[in-house]
Amino acid sequence: MKKSITFALLGFGLGSCAPLGAFLLLWRQVQFTSALNDFFTLEWNQYHFFYEYMLVGTSVVFAFFGYFLGNDVDKIQSKNRRLLVESQTDPLTGLGNHRYLHEAFHHQYQKRKSDSEPISCLMMDLDFFKKVNDTFGHPFGDEVLRVFAHVIKKTIRPGDIAARYGGEEFVCILPNCNKGEAIKVAERVRETMENHTISFKKTPVKITVSVGAATEAGISANYHELVRLADKALYQAKESGRNKVVSI
Ligand code: GH3
Ligand code: MG
Ligand code: MG
Numbered sequence: 708m709k710k711s712i713t714f715a716l717l718g719f720g721l722g723s724c725a726p727l728g729a730f731l732l733l734w735r736q737v738q739f740t741s742a743l744n745d746f747f748t749l750e751w752n753q754y755h756f757f758y759e760y761m762l763v764g765t766s767v768v769f770a771f772f773g774y775f776l777g778n779d780v781d782k783i784q785s786k787n788r789r790l791l792v793e794s795q796t797d798p799l800t801g802l803g804n805h806r807y808l809h810e811a812f813h814h815q816y817q818k819r820k821s822d823s824e825p826i827s828c829l830m831m832d833l834d835f836f837k838k839v840n841d842t843f844g845h846p847f848g849d850e851v852l853r854v855f856a857h858v859i860k861k862t863i864r865p866g867d868i869a870a871r872y873g874g875e876e877f878v879c880i881l882p883n884c885n886k887g888e889a890i891k892v893a894e895r896v897r898e899t900m901e902n903h904t905i906s907f908k909k910t911p912v913k914i915t916v917s918v919g920a921a922t923e924a925g926i927s928a929n930y931h932e933l934v935r936l937a938d939k940a941l942y943q944a945k946e947s948g949r950n951k952v953v954s955i
Pocket of ligand 3: 832874875876
């Protein structure tokens with residue numbers, strides 16, 4: 708529930724205690740000598756306007772006060788949520804960034820039900836990307852990065868985590884995904900890029916990608932180790948000719 712509503716209701720509740728407090732203080736003034744029922748009847752008959760006025764007046768004022776206070780808290784919380792998303796998003800591709808990847812992995816790790824559930828990581832790097840920038844310009848390079856991010860998003864499952872690791876390197880964390888399945892996903896990304904043509908002023912440009920895949924099972928899975936292994940596999944893919952998937 709929004710804080711503005713919660714605080715308004717709280718204010719209304721607190722405000723309505725004012726007539727009750729006044730009633731109890733007045734009862735104490737007569738040393739609690741008359742019975743509660745009798746004192747209430749007496750007070751109500753004589754001063755019901757005073758009590759009604761207090762009930763409505765203070766409750767409404769407190770409810771308004773609560774509403775505006777809660778409204779400010781709502782605005783701050785929604786701004787904080789927006790800032791958190793922005794701090795974890797890569798503005799160029801719309802994918803998560805390095806920080807997001809780290810957070811998402813740990814969130815995913817805590818959710819894992821069984822110790823034997825495998826988790827895979829793909830480290831992907833565009834081939835000869837510097838040359839692409841040098842030949843066609845940086846804006847075209849940016850467009851290639853956006854296309855690649857789109858290909859990744861289209862290929863992975865909804866629960867998978869994708870992020871731009873930095874520059875032209877991207878990482879996917881695939882929860883509950885074994886080695887064979889991870890290779891299939893990696894191959895799909897690699898093939899899609901290989902068969903995809905991005906045009907520069909009507910000139911078709913071919914871009915390929917190398918992928919390193921690593922899989923760990925159960926409690927042994929560790930973010931830094933998984934990424935390190937995928938990076939090692941990526942290095943082997945580059946060394947053995949690029950446009951390849953290598954799995955460790
Ligand atoms: P390799 O096949 O070994 O990966 O070669 P490479 O040229 O892709 O790798 P290298 O690390 O030499 O170059 C990466 C290039 O990526 C250099 C840098 O200009 C480019 N790059 C990094 N970030 C961006 C970006 O945000 N936009 C563009 N257009 N280029 C970027
Ligand atoms: Mg590269
Ligand atoms: Mg690189």
